[in-house]
Amino acid sequence: MLLTALELVGIAAFAASGALAAVRARLDVFGVTVLALTTSLGGGTIRDVLLGVHPPVALVRWPYLAVAAVTGLVVFRFHPTVAKLRRSVLLLDAFGLGLFVTAGTTTALALGAPPYAACLVGMTTGIGGGALRDVLLREIPLVLRREIYAVAALAGAFVVVVGDQLDLPAVPVSLAGSAVIVGLRLLALWRHWNAPVAPRLDG
Structure with missing residues (x-):
């Protein structure tokens, strides 16, 4: 029950970020809702497709769709207020990223994916929706051009894979992986860290 509640919080946070991006792009209410759904559920859907899970979990658990859609509509209606809560949204987004990445990595390992594939699937679960948005x-x-986001996700996924290889208890390992992701993400936001970028080519 607690895990489901945390997943719904993460979905709402991702949906809010997608809806805000859609509002800034001047999309209509349908577009805002679609972006909210895509951002919050896209990564998990990609994960399920890669792992052969049919139908994707997001399509059979109606609360996921409902929370994402309602969040999108709320942001559309009250976006000036939500925009002022940017720090809170970023905080929830960091926790959502930690939860989704570790859950995606654990799911991949449970379905027999090799360690390197589980890391990639876990990372994709966390960043896929934002990339689609x-x-x-x-x-x-955004994850390809600035901010420590995908790197944090990959680090957390690596922690989960190492813990699995060492036969450590799953729950503490998942918590440790999530803590690494959230810690790196918040530290990067606080310190304004970005991944290195190649220098411009002259001419």
Whole structure:
């Protein structure tokens, strides 16, 4: 029950970030809702497709769809107020990222994926929705051009895989992986860290 509640909080946070991006892009109410759904459920859907889980979990658990859609509509209606809560949304987003990445990695391992594939699937679970959001908005995905986001996700997934290889208890390992992700993400936001970028080519 607690895990489901945390998942719904993470979905709401991701949906809010997607809806805010859609509002800034001047999309209509349908577009805002679609971006909220895509951002919050896209990563998990990609995970399920990669792992052969059919139908994807997001399509059979109606609360996931309902929370994402309602969050999108709330942001559309009250976006000036939600925009002022940016720090809170970023905090919830960091926790959602930690939860989704570790859950995705654990799911991949449980279905027999090799360690390196589980890391990639876990990372994709966390960042896939945001990447799809940016593609729909005709932007280079944010995780590919700045901010410590995908790197934090991959680090947390690595912790889960190492713990699994050492036969450590699953719950503490997942908590440790989530803590690494959340810690790195919040530290990067606080310190304004970005991944290195290659220098511009002259001419």
